Each structure stands twice: as C-alpha cells, then as structure tokens.
Amino acid sequence: MKRIGLIVNPIAGLGGRVGLKGSDGLEIQQRAFELGARPHASDRATEALKCLLSMKSDLDILTCPGNMGEIAVRQAGFLPNVVGNILSDHTTAEDTKRAVKEFLNKDLSLLLFTGGDGTARDIYAAGGSEIPTLGIPAGVKIYSAVYAIHPRAAGELVMAYLREEAVLNLAEVMDVDEEEFRKGRVSSKLYGFLKVPYLQRFVQGAKAASPKSLFSALEGIAKNLFERMSPGTIYIFGPGSSTQLIAKYLGMKKNLLGVDAYLDGRLIASDANESTLLGLLLNNPAVEIIVTLIGGQGCIFGRGNQQISPQVISKVGKKNILVVSTPEKLNALKGHPLWVDTGDYEVDKILCGYIPIITGYKEYVMYKVTA
Amino acid sequence: MNNITAERYTDGKPNLRRFHQACWDEPIIFELGQPGQRGILVPEVEEGIKSQVGDPFKGISDSLLRKDPPELPEISQPAVLRHYVHISQETLGVDCNIDVGQGTCTMKYSPKINDQLARMTELTELHPLQDETTVQGILEIFWRFEQILKEISGLDRFTMQPGAGSAAIYTNASIIRAYHASMGELDRRDEIITTIFSHPSDAACAKVAGFKVITLYPNEDGYPDIEALKAAISDRTAGLLITNPEDTGIYNPKITEFTRLVHAAGGLCSYDQANANGILGITRAREAGFDLCHFNLHKTFSTPHGCGGPAVGATGVTKELIPFLPVPLVDFDGEKYYLNYDIPNSIGKIRPFYGVAPAVLKAYAWVMALGAEGLREVAEIAVLNNNYLLKKILAIRGASAPYAKGKRRIEQVRYSWEKLYEETGVHSDELGIRAADFGVHYWTSHHPYVVPEPCTLEPTESYSKEELDEYAAIIENVANEAYADPELVKNAPYNSTVHTIDHYPLDDPQQWCITWRAYKRKAQQIPA
Numbered sequence: 001m002k003r004i005g006l007i008v009n010p011i012a013g014l015g016g017r018v019g020l021k022g023s024d025g026l027e028i029q030q031r032a033f034e035l036g037a038r039p040h041a042s043d044r045a046t047e048a049l050k051c052l053l054s055m056k057s058d059l060d061i062l063t064c065p066g067n068m069g070e071i072a073v074r075q076a077g078f079l080p081n082v083v084g085n086i087l088s089d090h091t092t093a094e095d096t097k098r099a100v101k102e103f104l105n106k107d108l109s110l111l112l113f114t115g116g117d118g119t120a121r122d123i124y125a126a127g128g129s130e131i132p133t134l135g136i137p138a139g140v141k142i143y144s145a146v147y148a149i150h151p152r153a154a155g156e157l158v159m160a161y162l163r164e165e166a167v168l169n170l171a172e173v174m175d176v177d178e179e180e181f182r183k184g185r186v187s188s189k190l191y192g193f194l195k196v197p198y199l200q201r202f203v204q205g206a207k208a209a210s211p212k213s214l215f216s217a218l219e220g221i222a223k224n225l226f227e228r229m230s231p232g233t234i235y236i237f238g239p240g241s242s243t244q245l246i247a248k249y250l251g252m253k254k255n256l257l258g259v260d261a262y263l264d265g266r267l268i269a270s271d272a273n274e275s276t277l278l279g280l281l282l283n284n285p286a287v288e289i290i291v292t293l294i295g296g297q298g299c300i301f302g303r304g305n306q307q308i309s310p311q312v313i314s315k316v317g318k319k320n321i322l323v324v325s326t327p328e329k330l331n332a333l334k335g336h337p338l339w340v341d342t343g344d345y346e347v348d349k350i351l352c353g354y355i356p357i358i359t360g361y362k363e364y365v366m367y368k369v370t371a
Numbered sequence: 372m373n374n375i376t377a378e379r380y381t382d383g384k385p386n387l388r389r390f391h392q393a394c395w396d397e398p399i400i401f402e403l404g405q406p407g408q409r410g411i412l413v414p415e416v417e418e419g420i421k422s423q424v425g426d427p428f429k430g431i432s433d434s435l436l437r438k439d440p441p442e443l444p445e446i447s448q449p450a451v452l453r454h455y456v457h458i459s460q461e462t463l464g465v466d467c468n469i470d471v472g473q474g475t476c477t478m479k480y481s482p483k484i485n486d487q488l489a490r491m492t493e494l495t496e497l498h499p500l501q502d503e504t505t506v507q508g509i510l511e512i513f514w515r516f517e518q519i520l521k522e523i524s525g526l527d528r529f530t531m532q533p534g535a536g537s538a539a540i541y542t543n544a545s546i547i548r549a550y551h552a553s554m555g556e557l558d559r560r561d562e563i564i565t566t567i568f569s570h571p572s573d574a575a576c577a578k579v580a581g582f583k584v585i586t587l588y589p590n591e592d593g594y595p596d597i598e599a600l601k602a603a604i605s606d607r608t609a610g611l612l613i614t615n616p617e618d619t620g621i622y623n624p625k626i627t628e629f630t631r632l633v634h635a636a637g638g639l640c641s642y643d644q645a646n647a648n649g650i651l652g653i654t655r656a657r658e659a660g661f662d663l664c665h666f667n668l669h670k671t672f673s674t675p676h677g678c679g680g681p682a683v684g685a686t687g688v689t690k691e692l693i694p695f696l697p698v699p700l701v702d703f704d705g706e707k708y709y710l711n712y713d714i715p716n717s718i719g720k721i722r723p724f725y726g727v728a729p730a731v732l733k734a735y736a737w738v739m740a741l742g743a744e745g746l747r748e749v750a751e752i753a754v755l756n757n758n759y760l761l762k763k764i765l766a767i768r769g770a771s772a773p774y775a776k777g778k779r780r781i782e783q784v785r786y787s788w789e790k791l792y793e794e795t796g797v798h799s800d801e802l803g804i805r806a807a808d809f810g811v812h813y814w815t816s817h818h819p820y821v822v823p824e825p826c827t828l829e830p831t832e833s834y835s836k837e838e839l840d841e842y843a844a845i846i847e848n849v850a851n852e853a854y855a856d857p858e859l860v861k862n863a864p865y866n867s868t869v870h871t872i873d874h875y876p877l878d879d880p881q882q883w884c885i886t887w888r889a890y891k892r893k894a895q896q897i898p899a
Contacts, residue, residue: 327819328819330588331819331820331821334823335588335589335590335591353598353602354596354598354599354601354602354603355602356585356602356603359586362578362582362583362584363574363578363583363584363586364583364584364585364586365567365585365586365587365588366585366586366587366588366595366599366600366602366603367588368596368599
C-alpha cells in the first residue's frame, strides 16, 4: 500500500479568467467572486487523481477536510483518509501550512497539492524539502518549476513515481509580488526547492527571461505581423515581454501582463478580462489572437493568460491564433512540444497538432502543440 | 634505435603534443614597409610603345580619374613573403592539424598535385573572355566534369557558375521562383520549407530570393515528422530546400515521402548536397525524388576551401528545369565545345563567366584519380571514421549525441556537452579553445544552438585511426580537465598567439574595419 497526501488550495486560480493576475489576499478573492470567478482548483485535483484509479486498491490518500481535498478525492472515486480540520470557510495560507505539518510524519510517498506559486511557497515554508512533492497547476501565475504541466500530466507522473519509473529532482519554488505584477513589473524571487518526481515531459520548467539581445528578432516578428495585418480586424495581444515589445515596434502601447485589444492600430481594450473579450467578439467577426509561449515551459494558453478563455479561443478559431516566439525561446524548450491547458480539454484538443510559429520576418517554424 | 611507439603512447593512448603556436607580433601589412620600397620594379615603357599608344588617360572623364594614388603598402618582396609566412604560422590551418573539428565543412585533405595542376600556365594564362575556340581544353574539362556530376546525382544538367554553396542555393531558389513564375503561380507560391538542421543558407537564400521560410524541427529520431511536413505544405508551397544527412549526421529515411508530398502539392524539391561526403556512390538526388541539387566542390570534391572563394557550387537540375539554368552552359556539338547562351527562361547570371576554372580542374582531377569505385570508398571510409570517432567521443565523460540514441551516423555528428556543462560550468566553446592548446581545431555549431552546448565533428576519409585516436585523446583530456579544474579550461588558451577575443563587436557593423581606410577612420580616428 502506498500513501500519498493531497492539499487543495481552493481559491487558487480564482483571479485568472477575470483578469486579476493572481488570487492572493481576501480583497482580491472577493473582487474575483464579484467578477464571476468560479473556483476550479478542486476539479483540477480530481482530474489528476482520476489517472490513479487503476491503483485504487493499493493507494491510501491522506487529505484535508472539505474543499481542501476531501471533495476532490471523493469526486475522483477514492475513499479519502481525512486528517485535521479547517477553522473557517475562507481558507488561508495558514490552513495550507498547518496541513503540511499534519502530514509530516505520516510516511507519505508523495505530497500532491493544487495551487499556484503562493501555495508552493506555503508548502515549502511549512515542510521544507523533505517530502517528495508535486504541484497540480491551478494558480494564475506559475513561475515555480514544481508543477506538472497540467493535471493529467500530474496524474501520470505520480503513477510513474509510485512505480519507481521517475527520479526525484530539486525544483525551484518561485513567486512574484502580485502588487508589482499588477503594475506591470515582473520580479520573480527564488524561495527554495522542493523534491519533485522528474520525467522531463511532465514537469514545468522555471520561466526563463527574454535576453535583451533578441530585440532584432522581435522587430522581425513585428514586421511580419505588420505585413499581414488588415484594417477592420481586432488584434488581441496576450501578456509577456515579447508581445509587449512587438506591439511597441508596431507603434502600440501594451501593458506587460494584461491582455490588450487593438483595432486599426488603436487600443480598444486595455487589460481585458474574459467578458470584455467576449463582448468584443460579439460585434466583430474578424479577430486574431497574438500570443507567445512562456519561456522555458512552452505553455501558450492557460498560464498567465486565462482571460483568453476556452470560449474566447473557440469563437476566434484556431486559424486566427498567431503564436510568436524568437528562435532562441523555441530552442530553449530543447525539442519539447508547446502545450495548452485552457481548462477545457475539448478546446485543448482542437489546439493540438503542428502549428506555424512566427519567428521572424518571413520566418516560421512548424511546431507541435500538445495538451 | 629509439622505440617510437613507446615514446608516443602511454598505456595504448597517444601522448598529447607539447604544442605552442608561433607569435610574431605581426603588424598589418599597411603598417610595414617605407615610402618608396617596391616588391617588383616594373620596367619603364619603351618609347616605341609610348608613341604608338599615346596618352593612356585620354578620353577618360576627369570625374573617373582618381586624384591621389591608391594607398597601397610600399614594401619589398621578402618582407611581403615574411609577413604572410608569419601570419600562416599564427594560424591553426588545415594542413597543420588533425582538422576533424570543423564538422559540416568536410575538411578533407586536398592532394597538392591538384594545386600544381591548377598552377600550370596552360590554365593560369587563360582568360574567360577568350574566344571559345581557343579554350577547348578547359571547356572539355567543364563538360566532362558535368557528365560525372550527372552520374553522381542522377540529374540531367549542371552549371558550375555559382561561386560557392550559398550562391548555388540562391541559384536553386531562383530557379524555383522562375519555374513557378512560368506556370503563372508565383503570386501564390511564396513559401519554402526547410529543416532546422539543414544548412542555414537554405533558409537565408530562400529569403533573399523573396520567399517566406517555414522551418521544421526534428522529432526524437532526429528528422521531422511527416505530420509536421504535412502541416507546412499548402497551395502556397513553392519548394523544399533540405540537407540529408542533416548537420546531426542523421539520414532522413523518409526523404522520398518528403519529396512525394511536396510534389503532390505542386512544389519543387532541392537537395542541398554541399557536403555529400557520406553518400557518394550510395544514394542519389534523382532516386530520392529531387528536382535540383548542388555540390560544393571545396567540400566533397577536395578543391580545397578557399576562405570565401573563389569556389564552385555546382548546381544540377532535372531536364524539366534546364530552361531556367544560368547562362552560359558548356555544351558539346560532337566536334567542339561551346558556350550555350540559348537557354530560353534562364534566370540570367549568378556570377560572371561560367565557373571558377581552377576549382573545376582540381575537382575533375580528384575524381579521375579515384574512379567510380574510389568515390564510393571515400563515402564508406568517411562513414566508418565517423562512427569510430562517435564511439570514442561518447566514451568521454559529459558527452552525448542527441537524437537517434544508439544508432549510427553518416559522415558527422553534432555532439552535446550539456551534461559536462551542468556538472562543471564549462561551455562547449571553452572546451574548443582549450583543445587549441594541444594543436587542434574544434567548432561548436551554427547559430542558434538547437543542440545545447554543441560540438560538430566530421573526420572525413582523410584521417587514419591513429590520428582519430589522437584527436579523441585531446578531447578526453580537455573534458577531464573540466571536471578536475574547470578554471583551467575556462581561462584557456595558454599556447596560442592571442588570448580570447571579444566577439561582440562582430555583431556591430559600426565597429567593423574591413578595409585599411575603415581601420584608420574607426580604430585610429584618422579622417579619410
């Protein structure tokens, strides 16, 4: 019998689709709910656990009460072994830390948790690097390398680890200051390392910064876009320093971390959330989305740009999605495919396959996208 | 008598050479000499000639006449000779090292007898503007060599006009463009497909010829998925420009499927065979389904490399594309050889005249010395040497050969020192600089580095087992040094003429000084 632990941070990812760039703090969580956000962290834990059903009889899952794990475990079809208690309906970082401490001497093979960078910090702060740990991504920003690239990958990785097919590797716990992040400044900080099962395909690498020497490549990409742009089409630019610089070369001001929309060179929606984007789509048939991949990870939808939701993507259509990247950023993936995790597996599947990435002026790379 | 083997080997391994490069502190030639010094005293023109010719400047516009004499170095003949001998001694040249470290370039030994041939006055006194009846000999060699390349490739006609590999690729891209223009489809067909491990000139030349470029990345086998190719192909596809084997030394076994799919979409297929050293006499462009190809005579055909030229990128096509070749072609009417300008849809000229004659002569001599069986043996030994070296290098700590794990390669391998870097902090280029301390050259890869911490080795057929053992022993020694004392490697070289140079200015044209005038203006701040 193998024993694993599960901690769900139920509010992780709350701010994503409503454009709040994070979920830290009660006030932000309140605003997220007001903007129509729906918690999904527990569902993502369920999705991961379902991959382990074939081991059901050999698996003892320790978890926290209610929406911190118990619900997810039951929904996945397991009988949970619930420990500890939750003091209030509004769970906080302290609940996560206390749960980790509860699990410390329970002889866990692996601790699974669902959350974002903030949750990873809490896990590390309470338990250090002792317990092998793996994150199921549910947060808005994921700069830490302790996460599988999506819930199903987490499930497969847990399976591989329990079968002793994966090795343990120290992976970075990183976070950015959300207040600074909302002002458009990315300043990530390394908080420590967790021991994470490692099969290269399944773990999300820490984000790599864009080297300054690549400005000329981005200018080439901007020229490429300029030649294909047409009047009357709305261009939705995803977040990131690459898209910001490309917009600058096109004479448009773009904020670093939000999603902006332009029509005929004019900014028509700044820092747009999902409903703003859907509103734009209602009145305009011609829309293109321009996004870049997260450096070192290869994610194009579902990390930091959840405002471009599955519904937005479906309405715009795959052929109107332009992915841009410098060749160096692609090469840093070391041959690993791009991936998507929009939250809707059906949309993810549509985005899969080979797509052209714009890498310069008149230059494209045909690259694989997986879900 | 001394036991040479005992002196040169320890425990069966070759001892490393105690190499040190010459250092002459040599000035630029413009800084040498004195006003009035001359290398050759040209005799005064005789009165009879003067009176017949008259004023040679008469009839030339004042605006075309220079006001000041050219600023050439004034220097004696022995000083010139000494200068260039010094520089050659400060260079780790092809003839003074086991030059397997410049993979993709096919740095084979070029027999000196072929240089002697090309220096014969029968060739050096010819001029490309001579009447063709007076140059039948060299035209015959052009024509005969073309027949050889036709046999080697299976294609139907060749031009020797392009001056090097990139010129040949540009020729092929231009022919593809002209073909689609003739079909009335050029407006639509504006995309060329290539692969990331094909020579970078394939993408670059296609862009210069006006095309968009779609690059395919390899899968774990080392060549692109058919699905990637299918995703790239459309009614916009003008053609495929591809190397095979690619820079990794991996042969794409699905190449005929690639060419079939591109043809089915209406595109043309061009085979970059700049380096055909591993497949001579074994596979041909024709059977792989290609419409065009090119060979660099300075690579496979040993002419040798010429530091940027003059060279020949022999370019071949199927009979359907002959009407687009550059003019003139060298033809034979059964009695005499002649220059044929009657090529109806010719793309024009890629370069003046009809090809660099000394390079064609040397390549012809090289092939004739080997014969058909010899050419195939070249490929076989090149492949054997490469796989022997592969085994030696992979036995070195920190080395790997990404893609196609456990399989053999064709003529070269792009290795990775990623593990060594992760474990020691020493980069691949630093290993190469340290290797120079033992008298050998080593190259990383074209940019961008797709293989992390890359190194590309190509032993060709020219080197013996003992020489490959010596090269591998040097690389092993350097890798071991990286593990034992990384700073020793990172601070190398210790035995070279100059220490490392700052290469960042190479990216900044404002800092380039490629002429004496530019050097004075930029480096010495002297107004022109």
